[in-house]
Amino acid sequence: MRLFDSTCYSLCRGSAIGLLMATCLLVSPGLRAYTIYVSSEKDNTITLVDGETYKILQKVEVGERPRGIALSMDGALLYVCTSDADHIEVLDLETLKVTHVLPSGPDPELLVLGPEGRYIYVANEDDNMVTVVDTEKREKVKEIQVGVEPEGMAISSDGKWLVNTSETTNMAHFINLETLEVEDNVLVDQRPRVAQFTTDNKQVWVSSEIGGTVSVIDVASRKIIKKIGFEIPGIQKESIQPVGIKHSKDGKLAFVALGPAARVAVIKTGSLEVVKYLLVGQRVWNMDFSPDEKQIFTTNGVSNDMSVIDRERLKVKKSVQVGRMPWGIVVRP
Amino acid sequence: MKRLSWKSKKKIDSLFSFALLVVLFGLLLPCVALAADREISIALLGLEEKRHVPLSLLEPIIDDNGLAGAEQGIRDNNTTGRFTGQSYKLTQVEVKPGESLERAFKALHTQGIRLFLLNLPADQQLKLADLSEAQHSLLFNIGAHDDSLRRHACRPNLLHTLPSRAMLADALAQYLAWKRWRKWFLVVGRHPQDEAYAAALKRAAKRFGGKIVEQKKWTFEPGARRTDSGHTKAQQEVNAFTQTGDYDILLVADETDEFGEYLGYRTFRPRPVGGTQGLSPAAWSRVHEQWGATQFQRRFHKKTGRWMSERDYAAWLAVRSIGEAATRTSTSDADELRAFIMSPKFKLAAFKGGPVTYREWNGQLRQPLLVTSPRVMVSVSPQKGFLHQFSTLDTLGYDRQETDCTN
Structure with missing residues (x-):
């Protein structure tokens, strides 16, 4: 009996502590809690999704046609390219209010934040420029002439290069971040949309929406190492339109969103071979990782949802309805 | 080591100078060739006609239908050209009533132009395409919707960027x-x-x-x-x-x-x-804003003060086809450009969602077409469910087996 008593006691005590711990976890913001921000170009909203439960926390109204979004260095602000409002709106993520706007030139679509966190670089499709904006002084610092319809923007984490793609010129322009001059141009396939540096900054990947390929460019020599093509049984070649690119931090895998093909391609960065195609929603364009990189989230513009991909198992595990025509996505730890 | 005699040394010297000359000449030769390839001249040939007056008062009377589209193509090509070292030039000739179209064509040919946009009726285009001067030239039809040009009367040197009826x-x-x-x-x-x-x-x-x-x-x-x-x-x-x-x-x-x-x-x-x-x-309408067309429409409107017409779009497609091929092949030779344009390597981004390409049997540009109302876009064809073994775009117009053309 005594034995039983003591067992019961310890059991009870154990579960009490467990309960307490669980409560603590629920109450205090645990390490794993994070929020997903999705811009919806048709709704003019930013949707906040809980990273654990995938419940929609809130929808915040912003200016017309929000597309590209980016977090400030400290994660306190969200920069939103409101394309039809012709400026960048700055959303305070504590109050969820737009505090001020930044000048961007007409129809901003995508932006990147410099590694120093002060300057943002915006592609202006209407006048063949890349605009550099000082977020502190809230003014344009410089405009850099590039090809026709600049779109994709990538910045190397070492602060050396800004790569911009121009959709009608079909080039990746290498801009020296110190001089802010175009130093080199690499011809890629038709309608380059997104540029992304690998984690080690040795390569930059450029997706060509109409060409249907991803060009892997060696940064040192500015030569194309490989053009990765895609083939999906039962899907017409013209429907395979690569747009968003994401590299895992460990540098092993890359994920490429294939637009109307409703697939995300998984690529081994070592061999540059496609290892798997994951079926997601329609017109998949942009992606982001969860902070622990165990999940990948995609925006699917035509099916109005966000797919959740399990990175370990390489399986799509859920889709979450968000705003109408979701476009950009970032995860805030 | 045996020392070289004065004579043999001189011989070596002259040999060296000769070699240097050869090398220099060799270096110069590609420069000359490059210079030629750097400038790409395109002519737009049309007729001076009575202005077309649309029935609706809201529609503008257009004086430069086709020309404004070609000029936009030239501007786009030249922006790319700044990075590739190529420059594009457009010459426009409008033939007056009673004057000879063939003479105008030959005069442009004499100037060295081999790339032509024809804003002309079908029969006139065929006459020009059959001239001996046109044999190593590349002609683009931007003026005639006629099915006959795509069905029976095809010419290998005549491509069509305007859709057929x-x-x-x-x-x-x-x-x-x-x-x-x-x-x-x-x-x-x-x-x-x-x-x-x-x-x-x-x-x-x-x-x-x-x-x-x-x-x-x-x-x-x-x-x-x-x-x-x-x-x-x-x-x-x-x-x-x-x-x-x-x-x-x-x-x-x-x-x-x-x-x-x-x-x-x-x-x-x-x-x-x-x-x-x-x-x-x-093929084109002011109501079309998808697939990046917004910027394209704005660029055109800002420059011309009007909306882009279907003929302007056809002209732009022709100039951009030339630009795309010239960028990829680094040449200005009409035969080489044509070979590239008709090859599977050619793909053009034309604000239509997918790449546009040319049908090898009749030189027709295959492209999705808009179904429009005067104020909004209603749909885009081909519609889902109309299948084709090769490309669903070939469900629009005369397919390979429906023409006598083999080009």
């Missing part, structure tokens, strides 16, 4: 099939091109399950676009003219825009109007 009619018919609006009332204007448009609609009806339940010819004389109380007459005329058996949609063939606009909302039965007016198939 059959393509336009098929694009509309596919949408009507999707809507299950199967019974068509066809109203045809008094010009040969109206008959040709009607013929394309009849062919499309057969292909996509439409039925022409009624057909009438519009014979009223057209008048001025501006008349006081003109509406009362149109109201009476159209109401009486359209008293027929039942149908799903009235399809009008009025390419010169003489009366089609009058039909909408005035028909005896409450039915929609489509064809050359109303619900219209087109």
